[in-house]
Amino acid sequence: MENGLEIVSVLNLQKYYTTRSGFLGRKNILKAVDDVSFKIKKDKVFALVGESGCGKSTVARTILLLTEKTAGTIFFNNRDISTLKGKDLKAYRRFVQIIFQDPFASLNPRMRIYDTLSEPLKVHKTVPVKMYKERVATLLDQVGLNHSVMNRYPHEFSGGQRQRICIARALALSPGVIVADEPLSSLDVSIQAQILNLLKELKVKNSLSFLFISHDLNIVQYFSDEVGVMYLGKIVEQAPSEELFSKPMHPYTEMLLNCIPKINRLQNSSNGYDDKTDTPSPLNIPKGCPFHPRCPKRLKQCELVQPVLKEYNGRAIACHLYLI
Amino acid sequence: MKDNWWERLKTNKMAIAGGLIVLFMFIISIFAPMITPYKPNIIDRYNILSPPDTRHLFGTDDLGRDVFSRMLYGARVSLSVGFVAVGLSTAIGVIFGAIAGYYGGIVDRIIMRFVDIMLAIPTFFLILAVIAFLEPGIRNIMIVIGLTSWMGVARLIRAEFISLRNREFVLASKSTGASDLMIIVRHLLPNSMSPVIVSAVLGIAGAVLLESALSFLGLGVQPPTPSWGNILTIGKDNIEIAWWLSVFPGVAILITVLGYNLFGEGLRDVFDPRIWERND
Numbered sequence: 001m002e003n004g005l006e007i008v009s010v011l012n013l014q015k016y017y018t019t020r021s022g023f024l025g026r027k028n029i030l031k032a033v034d035d036v037s038f039k040i041k042k043d044k045v046f047a048l049v050g051e052s053g054c055g056k057s058t059v060a061r062t063i064l065l066l067t068e069k070t071a072g073t074i075f076f077n078n079r080d081i082s083t084l085k086g087k088d089l090k091a092y093r094r095f096v097q098i099i100f101q102d103p104f105a106s107l108n109p110r111m112r113i114y115d116t117l118s119e120p121l122k123v124h125k126t127v128p129v130k131m132y133k134e135r136v137a138t139l140l141d142q143v144g145l146n147h148s149v150m151n152r153y154p155h156e157f158s159g160g161q162r163q164r165i166c167i168a169r170a171l172a173l174s175p176g177v178i179v180a181d182e183p184l185s186s187l188d189v190s191i192q193a194q195i196l197n198l199l200k201e202l203k204v205k206n207s208l209s210f211l212f213i214s215h216d217l218n219i220v221q222y223f224s225d226e227v228g229v230m231y232l233g234k235i236v237e238q239a240p241s242e243e244l245f246s247k248p249m250h251p252y253t254e255m256l257l258n259c260i261p262k263i264n265r266l267q268n269s270s271n272g273y274d275d276k277t278d279t280p281s282p283l284n285i286p287k288g289c290p291f292h293p294r295c296p297k298r299l300k301q302c303e304l305v306q307p308v309l310k311e312y313n314g315r316a317i318a319c320h321l322y323l324i
Numbered sequence: 325m326k327d328n329w330w331e332r333l334k335t336n337k338m339a340i341a342g343g344l345i346v347l348f349m350f351i352i353s354i355f356a357p358m359i360t361p362y363k364p365n366i367i368d369r370y371n372i373l374s375p376p377d378t379r380h381l382f383g384t385d386d387l388g389r390d391v392f393s394r395m396l397y398g399a400r401v402s403l404s405v406g407f408v409a410v411g412l413s414t415a416i417g418v419i420f421g422a423i424a425g426y427y428g429g430i431v432d433r434i435i436m437r438f439v440d441i442m443l444a445i446p447t448f449f450l451i452l453a454v455i456a457f458l459e460p461g462i463r464n465i466m467i468v469i470g471l472t473s474w475m476g477v478a479r480l481i482r483a484e485f486i487s488l489r490n491r492e493f494v495l496a497s498k499s500t501g502a503s504d505l506m507i508i509v510r511h512l513l514p515n516s517m518s519p520v521i522v523s524a525v526l527g528i529a530g531a532v533l534l535e536s537a538l539s540f541l542g543l544g545v546q547p548p549t550p551s552w553g554n555i556l557t558i559g560k561d562n563i564e565i566a567w568w569l570s571v572f573p574g575v576a577i578l579i580t581v582l583g584y585n586l587f588g589e590g591l592r593d594v595f596d597p598r599i600w601e602r603n604d
Contacts, residue, residue, distance in 0.1 A: 064499045093501035106492035110514045116493075119510070120500040169496065 006039040007209055008063065008096065008177055013037065013072035015058050019283070030283050032058045034233040035072075038226075040177055045203070045210040047224035047241070049217060049256065051279050055233040056213045057101075060181045063211065064098050094124055097170035101182035103162035107154040113140075113165055114150035120172040139168040142205075143198060160191035167198065171206065179211045184219060196223060217260050221245050229253045232282055232290045239315030249312070250319050251295045289320065297321060332594045339590020345583025353403050356396035364397040364550045365389060373566045383568035385558050391568060394550035395576055401551045402580065405466050405535040406528040412470025414524050417477025422508055424478065425485025436482070439475045447472050451534070455543045465544050469531050477523055484516030518595035522588050529584035536577050552577050 015033040020026070033055040040046050048056045061067040063074055065081065074081045076092050084092050100106040107116055117139055118132045127135050137147045143164040154162060163183060170178055180199070184192040196219060202208060214220050220227060221241060228238040229252060237250035248254045280286055286293055292302040302320050309318040333339055352359060362368075368380075368388040376383045382391035424435040451468050458464045488494060494511050502510075538544030539553025540560075547554055552573040559569030 061495075064495075066495050066499060090501050093499065096499075098496060098499050100492040100496065102492060106496055108493045108497075108511050108515070111510070115510075119497060119502065123500050123502045123506070166496070169500075173500065 005042040007042055007077065008211075009037075009039040009075045010059070010063065011037050011073045011075065013059065013062060013074065014070045015055070015062055015067065016070045028283050031233045031285065032282065033062070033069075036228075036230070036233070036235050037072075038228050038235065038238065040209050040211050041225075042176075042209055043203075043207050044225040045212050045223055047212040047214060047220045047227045048230055049214055049220055049227060050230035051215060051256075053279060053282060054230045055282075056215075056230055057181050059230075060098065060179045060211065060213055063179055064096060065093075090124065094126075094173045095175050096177045096179065097173065097175040099163070099166050099170050099178060099180045099183045102186050103159050103166055104154075104186075106166050107162055109154055112151055112153060116154075116165070117150070117169055117172055120169065124173055126173060135172070139172055142171060142202065143168045158191075159187050160195060163187060163191075163195055164198070167195075167202070171202065174206070175208070177209045177211065179213075181213045182215070183212075185214065185216065192219070199223070217245075217256060229256065232279065232285055234290070234318065235309060235316070236291065236318045237315065238309070238317075243315060249315070249322060250317055251297050251321070252291050255294070289318075329594050333590060336590045336593060338586045339594070342583045342586025342588070342590055345579060346587050349399055349403060349580055349583065352396055353399040356393075356400060360390065360393040360396055362390040362393040364394045365548050366393075373562060375566070376568050382572045383566065385555070385566075385569055386562060391555065391572060394555055395552065395573060398550040398552045398555060398573070399576070399580075401462060401545055401549065402532050402535055402577075405462060405469070405545075406531040406584075408466040409469035409473070409531040409535075410524050410527040412467065413472075413474040413527065414477050414520060415474075416470070417474035418481050418513070418520065420474070421478035421481025422485060422513070425482035426489060426504065426508055426512065428486070432482070435478070439478055442472070442475050448534070448537070451538065452541075452543065455538070460538075460543045460546055462545055462549070465535055465538060469534055473527060473530065476527075477520060480519045480523055481516055484519065485512050488512050488515055519592075522592040522595060525584055525588035525591060529581040529588070532584070533577065533581055536573075 013033055013036045014031070017030040017032055019028045019030055036055070036059060038046055038048075048059060050056055058067060062069045069082075076084075076095070079088070081092055107113075114133070114136055117136045121127055121132055121135060133150075136150055140147055140149060145161065145164055145168070149157070149161075149165075154165075157165065167183075183199070184195055187195060199210075200223065203210065210223075212220065212224055224241045226238070227241050227244045228235045229244075229250065230236070231252050237244065237248070237253045239249075244253065245257070248257050280290070280293065287306075288304045289295070289298070289302040289307050292298045295302065299320050305320070307318045307320050309316050310322075312322045333343075366389065368384060368390070370388070371380065371384050372388040373386055374380060374384050374388075380390050380392065382395065385391055385394070420435050420439070424432040450472055454468050454472075455464065458468070489512065494507060497507050497511055535544055535551065536553035536556070539551040540556050542554070542557065544553055545551035555573040556570060559566065559571075559573065563570055
C-alpha cells in the first residue's frame, strides 16, 4: 500500500453494547464495531463506507473519545490514547477534530457564531483573548464566509453555511486530523459539491489528514486515498481507492458499487445481487460470513465459517472466494 | 424562535390575563404604603369588626385593624415567600438535575432515588413536621418550602440534559476538550431553561398557596405580621358576623394563584415547539 507516515492507527477496535429485553430479560450483545483496524496517514484520506448502521460513526466517536471502546487500541504518534492524561490528552484533543453529519444539530442554537468558534480557543488558550476576533475572522475567511456572520445565530443560516461554520470550528485549533462523519449527506447535491471542494482545498492548504465516513461512493471515490468497506461492524475489504473502485473484489463492495445510480445504464440491472433485502440486525448477525444471506456467490463454507481479513493482491479482504 | 416568543405570547389571551394579574399584584405590593392611608397594625378601637365602608374599604378585623391595608402588606409577604422559596427550589433542582442528567449511571440513580423518596413523602405533612421543630416565621417558611419542592425541577432538568447531552453541538464541544462545567453552563443549561421557567412560574402559585395554608394554621407567618393566610384565620373565628374577613383574602389568593397558573401555562405554550407547529 501507499507509504506515508501514520498519525492515528486503530488496532482491533471493538465496541459492544449490551441491551436487555425487558427487566430480567436475556442479555443481548450488539457488536457495533468488531475487530476493526486501519491507519490514518499523513495528508491522506482514509474513507470508511458501508450501509447505515454498520458501525462507521461508532468508529469515529471512539477515535474522538466520545464513546468508550470495549477493546482494542487507538494509537496516536505510537501512544495509546486511552492512557493519555492532562497535557497529552489536551494535545490529542487539539490535533483531532470532528465534523458531524447534521449541521442543524451541531451548532448550539443559543450561541452566536463568534462564541461557537471562539470556544475551542478558550479551552486551549492557543491565542490571547484580544486576538479571538481576528482568529475567528480568519477562520470564516478560510471557509468562505463573510466576517459579519460572527454576530449572528445559527438559525439564520442555511445547511451549507452551517456546515461551513462547523468546518471552521474544526479548523480553529489547527488540527492535523479531521474526522468527517458523513459531512455531506444532509446537504443538497449542489451544496455537497461546494463543501467537498472546500474540504479538498483545506486539506491541501492546511495539510490535513482525514477519516472520511460516508455511504456515498461517488464522493468517496473523488476524495479518498484508501477505502475500508464496513459490513455489520467489520471491515470486509480495504484497498487503495483507485483499485477498489476499478476492481471491487468482495461481493459486498461489488453490490455497493452496483447500487450507484448511473444515468446511461439502460436498465438498473442488479446482477443477481439481493439489494432489496435489508441488512440483518446487528443484534442477530448471521452465522458464518455475515454477508452470506445476501451474497449471490456464496459457497458452502460461507454459511459455516466466518472469513477473516487477509492480505490479497495488495489489499485486505475477508471473503472465502479469495482465501484459497 | 428566540426573537418572536414575545409575539407568540401576545396572541395568547389567557397568558396576557395571567401576566396582568401578576403585574398588578407586584405593583400593589410595592406601592402598598402609597395606596393605603393606614399602617397594617394600627388599631381603630372604635371600629372593631366594622363592615366594608368608605373609610375601611374591606372592613376591619377583631382588633379594629384595616383589612385592606393588611391585605396590601400581606401581598408583599405572599409574593416574597413565593419568589424566594421558588428561587431556592429551582436552584437546588437545577443543581441535582444537572448532575444526574449529565453524569448518568450510578450518580443519576442515587439522586433520582432520593428524589423519589422525597416525592413519596406528602410535602404538606413534611413541612408541618419540620416547622414543629423550627420557629415558625417568614424566613423558615421560605427555606422549608424551597427544600421540599425542588424535585420537579430536578426531573425536568435531568430529562432535558439526557436528551441534549448526546447532541452534536455538545459532542463537538466535548471533543475540543471543554470541561464538564463549561459544557453544562454554556451548552446544556441555556438550552434547557424554558421548562424550568414555566415550572418556576407555576411553582410560585403553589408556594403562595402553601404559605397561606401554613399561615392559616398558625405555622407560617406569625401575627402581627399580616399575611393572607392569617387574616383568614381571624375570618374563620368570626365567619358568622364578619364575612369580609374571609372573602377578601380568599379571593385574593384565588386570583393570584389563577394569575400565576394562567401565565405559566401561557409560557409553556409559547416555549413548546409542538404548539408552534399547530399555530404556524
